[in-house]
Amino acid sequence: MKTSPFRTTAATRPLLWILPALLALPLLAGCGEAGGLAAAGPTPTANGPVHLWPDRRPASVPPPDPGGAPPEYVPGLPAVRNQNVHEVDPIALVQAELRSRPGTYSGADGMPQETAAAVAACGKDGQDPAKCPVLTPYYRDLTGNGRDELIAGIELPDRMMSVRVYTADPDGRLNRIMATTQTVIAVELAGQDVVLRVPSGNDGYELITAWSWDEKQRSMLPTREQIVRVPAGAQTPPSVTGAP
Structure with missing residues (x-):
């Protein structure tokens, strides 16, 4: 009796089970090698913002004043x-x-009378330069036009300070694009921003305000504010940081 070539005998049946197992061995071994696939663990579920009381009618709020001072020649x-x-x-x-x-x-x-008198006397014969309230200026391109702006600081009584920024237009006119008076802890330059650090009113915290150039308003506006905790033992930095 002739045996069909397609008929599986008892002798060949174990070989058919062993062959797939042998083929799978290199794949299993590769997963444990450097550069192989590895499980990243369970993926956390993304939690988006949840709008509470979505059916409540919202308040109507008029557009806020952008803040800051308008540009002044x-x-x-x-x-x-x-x-x-x-x-x-x-x-x-x-x-x-x-x-x-x-x-x-x-x-x-705004400037107290005694400060105004001291500013008027700056540079005059007999006046001590150290008593001039106008501080050494700093320079930085704050508007993104490739040209520096002048950043001036004026010391006022009670640790207050007037911080002002000036730019020059193509006609050569000086244009003041920022002016604010604050009780200042420190003034910093961060990229194209002028950053003021002031007391927040809460012990152990300070308010950080970043002033940025606004093309529409043509002036510097307070664009970001953050209340941060002051680390214990932190020392007050110099009044102005940056590169003149």
Whole structure:
């Protein structure tokens, strides 16, 4: 009797089970080698924001004031060549603003009378340079136009400080694009932002405000605020950090 070539006998049946197992061995061995596949563990479920009371009618809020000071041209100064604010004498700049708005004690130009008198006396014969409230300026491209802006600081009583930023337009006019007066812990430059650190009103915490250039408003605006905890034993940094 002829045996069909397709018929499986008892002798060949074990070989058919062994062959797939042998073929699988290299695959199993490769998983344990360096560079092989490894389990990353269970994937956590993503939890998106949940809108609470979605059927509640929201309050109608008018658009907020963008904050900051509108851009102000500084009169009484010679035109700046090639928009180069490095040419500008910072003391003469602040004195020009003082002359244009005499007797202003509040707002962006607010200055106590004794500070205004000290600013007016800066650079005069017989005055101690250390008593001039106008600090050494810093320079940084804050508007992204490839040219530096001038960052000025004016010391006021009670650890308060006026921080102002000036840029030059193509016509050579000086334009003030930021002015704020705060009780300042420190002023820092971070990229194209001017960062102010001030007391938050809560012991052990401070408020950090980043001022950024706004193309629409053509001025620097407070764009980000954060309340942070001051580490225990932290020392107060210098009043201004950055590169002049």
